Amino acid sequence: MNTLPDRIARVLRQDVQSMHAYAVQPSAGFIKLDAMENPFALPAHLQQALGERLGRVAMHRYPAGRVDELKAALARHAGLPEDCALMLGNGSDELISLLAMACDVPGATLLAPLPGFVMYAMSAQLQGLRFVGVPLTADFELDEAAMLAAIEQHQPAIVYLAYPNNPTGNLWSDESIERIIQAAPGLVVMDEAYQPFASRDSMARLARWPQVLVMRTMSKFGLAGVRIGYMMGRRELIEQVDKVRPPYNISVLNAEAALFALEHADEYARQAGVIRAERQRLMAALSDMPGVRPFPSEANMILVRVPDAGAWFARLKQHGVLVKNVSALHPLLHNCLRLTVGTPEENTQMLQALKANL
């Protein structure tokens, strides 16, 4: 392995040098059920129409008008209230980083339940905020008393609530969420990456609470490769956070592809419907497997506890199925695998591969 020459190591942050990069498993040749992607490609006629649209995009110009049109189309799609605004990120990953940057006042804290999405802690570390993680209960509900005590103690600038949560897949009690929002001294972000598969959302909270932001992404909708995330909140707040966004962060090709997808939102809604039905089929089949405990899900993933996650993960791989072994991420996830809901055929193969462990 090459080591960095001293004079270069000296100028790079120590904490960056000792951190792990965001890990992406090699997936070539596998049935890929590890990253909550929509498993359906566009039908061929739409793919062709999209290609023609992209062929006409003015790539020699910086992004401008079409990005504004995308913001307007997303606002209509989400039902954004009048006094609210929306900003775009290169995936919601970028928005998470930008928000931490905007709130980086000395001593600022970012608080989130654990286990949760890893980017919250990572954004805090990189921007110099303190991260406080509050464990969920053993069945992955919010521990409301612990959350309220931690909020009281740490006075966080930002609280993240992923609704549904990753990797647990569940929605939390709305009563607890309301009390947490009321107690939070700073911003509360409802991260709704999995909203296309959930039975409830937080749009009504935008009207009730000036400190609430709702973050969404087109990734789970069906555009993970396109990288479009959006964050909604009161206009005055969004205007401030939007100042830290790098200029032209949304490529013209991404904006055009996202506009095209929104024009065909009914096709994506149909795909989400199939995924929700498949989730139900998987839940029933997993519940019938001895030793396997699936947890309730409102997302396009199911967290399952198995007798030996390492061995089961390896056996699934031998059968050509790639899932995510999340056991090491948090003690509460002991022996847990996270299964993304795929196409009906992929799900059947995953169930067969799981049965090979029995």
Ligand code: PMP
């Ligand atoms: N929020 C949550 C809860 C997620 O699970 C993910 C990705 N898996 C993201 C945000 C980031 O999504 P993206 O950057 O693709 O928009």
